[in-house]
Amino acid sequence: MRARFWLFNRSHYAGIPRSSRAFLFGLLCLASAGLGFPSRTAAQETPYFVAYSHHLEEPGNLEIETYSIYGTQKGGGDFIAPWMELEYGVTAWWTTEFYIDSQTTFGDSTVFTGTRWENRFRPLMREHWINPVLYVEFENTTDADKTLKEVVGLDNQFDAAEPNSEANRSHTHELETKLILSSDYKGWNFSENFIGEKNLGHEPWEFGYALGTSRPLRLEATPRPCNLCRENFILGAEMYGGLGTVKAFSSSGTSHYVAPIAALQLPNGATFSVSPGFGLNDNSHRFLLRWGMSYEIGGFGRKLRSLF
């Protein structure tokens, strides 16, 4: 009962413009409709939060994902930044994804911080020793965004110390590009991402990197259906950080993180992931904790068409 009152308490949505609320409601309806489709589809994607591998969404599948990050903050309140992703396999070589970001800073406020639209393309049609993927994303966010989906340029933890009332006034339109290189070897995945981000408001290119590796706990599948068995668990780690700007290309003066990852991929298409992250220098948040779940709806495109 109390939860219901919390949900309908208008003050929780005060930071979100009325039009955005309608848009969010529409997306939630779409997501709910998606969950109404029964699914048995298990994803083959890697469990990274920041790095990307070359494995794209299977064509026609929709993945609904909700993630959050908790971060400690020097000179300000700690924060939790939840975001939602809708990921769709347009073709076998093209995946598109839409994000909605928000955050709560303890002792400050809760704000909606923007949207992002990302596309990933596989230029080569076969598997190779190293597989490239091209990534293009348009971001329409505010400076209050704390999802830390990437670290670029001279990003450091003090950027996030600004009060929400001020940071959320500053809107940024950014183009983010990535060259994703990824390999699979004996059950391991190794991914390397090189990031170039351009604020479209006449600011220089900023660069960053993300590295990831992961492996299922057991490579063979067991004959019987199971949920909490070793084959469904994936362990891994990622490392990411900034590389300065086009005027000052450097790994110093920016932040870097290392984060182990654990994920449980259930056969019904649900995946649960958690990743504690640790800052590697004084510019970094000392501790980050990411967690989330995703649900894959197989054949969503076909099922959607069958409704009309």
Place this chain on the structure above:
Amino acid sequence: MRRLIICSALLFASLAAAAGASRTQMGDDRGLLAPIAKAPAKTRGWKNPYEGQSDAIAAGEKLFRQHCAECHGDDARGRGRAANLRSTGVQRATPGELAWFLRNGNLPKGMPPWAGIPEQRRWQIIAYLKSLGADGGDAATSAATPAQANGR
């Protein structure tokens, strides 16, 4: 507001494009043989380490239902434009050719590569597919292996 409308339009345009693209992605049974036949000659000799093992076949069936049945159907006879995996042509492909095809997929035609699942599991899926046997649903190419169908 305008940005939200643009974002919404882009999202739904992507979904609409996807719906259209999916219609032309899957080839029919005969169309599957040509890409399988592109497997390098050396792959034809690859042996399935799980061939004929009942546990592996059961595991392969489980994996098939998780990853493949959505498109190819629970009975593997194909659904919509997804290939019938019991067709004679597919069943005559060597385990090595199927392993190569499963790893690489056929991206232009909508078959995703399954390199993201471990090699051992791909072999288990192949053990299951081979256990199904042919149902003769591929008459035009029933006498040919994928390599012969491709003129090699």
